[in-house]
Amino acid sequence: MSWPAGYGRRVLDEVDSTMTEAARVADALAGPEWIMARRQSAARGRRGRPWRDPGGNFAATLVMRTPGGPGQAALRSFTTALALREAFAALTHAPEALALKWPNDVLVNGGKAAGILLETVGARGGSLAIGVGVNLISAPGADAVEPGAVPPVSLLAETGLRIEPEAMLDALATAFAAWEDRLVTYGFAPVRTAWLSHAARLGEVVTARLPQDRIEGIFETVDESGAIVLKTAQGRRAIAAADIFF
Numbered sequence: 001m002s003w004p005a006g007y008g009r010r011v012l013d014e015v016d017s018t019m020t021e022a023a024r025v026a027d028a029l030a031g032p033e034w035i036m037a038r039r040q041s042a043a044r045g046r047r048g049r050p051w052r053d054p055g056g057n058f059a060a061t062l063v064m065r066t067p068g069g070p071g072q073a074a075l076r077s078f079t080t081a082l083a084l085r086e087a088f089a090a091l092t093h094a095p096e097a098l099a100l101k102w103p104n105d106v107l108v109n110g111g112k113a114a115g116i117l118l119e120t121v122g123a124r125g126g127s128l129a130i131g132v133g134v135n136l137i138s139a140p141g142a143d144a145v146e147p148g149a150v151p152p153v154s155l156l157a158e159t160g161l162r163i164e165p166e167a168m169l170d171a172l173a174t175a176f177a178a179w180e181d182r183l184v185t186y187g188f189a190p191v192r193t194a195w196l197s198h199a200a201r202l203g204e205v206v207t208a209r210l211p212q213d214r215i216e217g218i219f220e221t222v223d224e225s226g227a228i229v230l231k232t233a234q235g236r237r238a239i240a241a242a243d244i245f246f
């Protein structure tokens with residue numbers, strides 16, 4: 001097992017949500033810590049959606065303090081997705097099956113195999129909780145997601161490999177630490193370049209769904225702040241937060 005220096009590691013048999021646990025412990029931690037749970041009874045996804053965690057899949061949250069403001073913290077969407085992609089590639093030996101969907105989904109053969117959730121936690125929101133869920137052995141049915149969303153898939157179904165949660169944690173934590181070092185040392189530029197090199201549907205028409213709006217356009221790039229840039233009939237639009245539909 002390889003484990004990055006300076007990162008703590010805790011494995012729980014069961015918890016409500018590793019995000020909630022992260023919020024409970026954030027202020028008491030001396031350094032970054034990964035909290036993994038074998039089962040969650042109240043896991044949550046982005047935009048308050050529930051996240052199904054029947055056991056056997058991967059669920060963990062990294063709690064850390066991040067230098068810079070909220071905009072800098074949000075860039076961990078990209079480093080986490082890149083780290084997760086690397087962990088998948090190392091464990092499955094199938095890098096060609098992997099792609100990244102803005103802002104932070106990792107696709108396997110075009111299906112959603114993992115989700116990433118960022119929340120600020122701790123006193124005065126001083127820490128960041130990065131939650132990662134991976135469908136290792138099971139995924140919800142296509143009826144569990146909005147019409148038009150990429151279908152959920154599991155790594156087992158897509159690759160035939162049964163990966164243990166502990167192996168995923170080791171691979172992810174190691175890859176994340178390297179991307180975190182790059183981000184802190186060199187800034188967002190190399191992260192952005194690497195993320196774009198694996199982006200799904202770059203140069204193709206996508207739809208960004210916002211709470212009150214839908215914007216269709218060609219996915220041109222991701223800008224220096226991490227916003228997705230679409231070339232629309234009305235001109236270029238940089239969108240900071242949305243769900244993207246292909």
Ligand SMILES: O=C(O)CCCC[C@@H]1SC[C@@H]2NC(=O)N[C@@H]21
Nearest residue numbers: 017043044045046115116131133
């Ligand atoms: O909606 C998404 O795509 C994000 C899903 C994030 C799920 C993970 S599982 C570990 C952590 N604990 C939670 O309650 N949610 C995140």
